[in-house]
Amino acid sequence: xxxxxxxSASGAxxxxxxxxxxxxxxxxxxxxxxxxxxxxxxVTSAVWLAAYGxxxxxxxSMVLSAAIFVTLIGxxxxxxxxxxxxESLLVIGSLGIQVTSSYASGKESTTFIEMSQVxxxxxxxxxxxxxxxxxxxxxxxxxxxxxxxxEVVPLFQSSKPRLDCLVEVYKSCQExxxxxxxxxxxx
Numbered sequence: 001x002x003x004x005x006x007x008s009a010s011g012a013x014x015x016x017x018x019x020x021x022x023x024x025x026x027x028x029x030x031x032x033x034x035x036x037x038x039x040x041x042x043v044t045s046a047v048w049l050a051a052y053g054x055x056x057x058x059x060x061s062m063v064l065s066a067a068i069f070v071t072l073i074g075x076x077x078x079x080x081x082x083x084x085x086x087e088s089l090l091v092i093g094s095l096g097i098q099v100t101s102s103y104a105s106g107k108e109s110t111t112f113i114e115m116s117q118v119x120x121x122x123x124x125x126x127x128x129x130x131x132x133x134x135x136x137x138x139x140x141x142x143x144x145x146x147x148x149x150x151e152v153v154p155l156f157q158s159s160k161p162r163l164d165c166l167v168e169v170y171k172s173c174q175e176x177x178x179x180x181x182x183x184x185x186x187x
Contacts, residue, residue, distance in 0.1 A: 006165035008032075009133050014159050016168060024093030024179055028169050030159040031086045035079070035104055047071050080105040084158035089169065093176045097138060099155060111153075115180060117141055119149055121173040123166050134163045136170060 001019045008014050017029040051067030054060075083104040090098040096114040103109070119141040125134050136155045142148035156166075 004168075006030075007162050009131075009160040009162055014161055014165070016161070016165050018168070018172065024176055025091070026172050026176060027088060027090045028172055029086055029088040030156050030161055030165070032084060032159045034085065035083055040075075044071055044075075076105075079103065080107055087156050087159050089155060089173075091173055091176050093180045097173075099153075101158065113138060113140070113153065118177070121170060121177065123163070123170050124152075124154075133160070134166055135160070136166050 001017060003015050003017045006014050006016055012033055014033070015031045017027075017031065019027040019029075021027065048064075048067055048071070051063050055063045080103060084101050085104050086102040088098075088100040088102070090100070092098075092115075094115065096112055096116075097118060099111045099113070101109045117140050119139040121136065121138050123134055124137050125132055127133075135157075138153040138155065139149045140151040140153065142150035156169075161169075
């Protein structure tokens with residue numbers, strides 16, 4: 001297992017962990033920075049100071065209770081549904097591709113794509129806020145048209161790695177896809 005540091009599109013540090021289970025099975029994980037206690041404290045303090053100011057003006061203790069309640073509920077929602085700590089891609093040449101997102105709360109979201117549905121894995125580019133960004137995506141084969149693409153599944157949407165990191169993941173995926181394409185011909 002090897003881990004290399006990279007940067008996201010926004011400049012935040014991320015890490016790419018590569019693990020090769022066998023010649024036709026690789027796991028690639030992008031770890032995002034953990035939730036910073038400093039930013040969490042700043043947001044909580046700002047909300048509670050604003051609530052205390054409203055309390056002083058209105059003399060209503062419900063304002064303080066509501067601020068505490070809203071902050072706690074907001075934090076739980078953020079950790080459970082928004083903040084992703086790690087995104088993983090498990091490529092198994094004979095089976096398929098499993099995409100997993102691990103949230104800060106410990107919840108995991110997993111999607112599996114059968115290899116028979118995978119047409120290709122490509123690096124695509126998009127223009128976002130006057131910037132060109134790159135993203136990795138899986139092209140799904142159209143069942144009605146073997147040359148067509150039915151769906152594009154973007155990967156690493158939360159971590160948004162830069163091109164150098166995406167190229168590493170792309171090369172690993174292409175090695176396994178090439179093995180799959182040449183395996184029936186050699187047999």
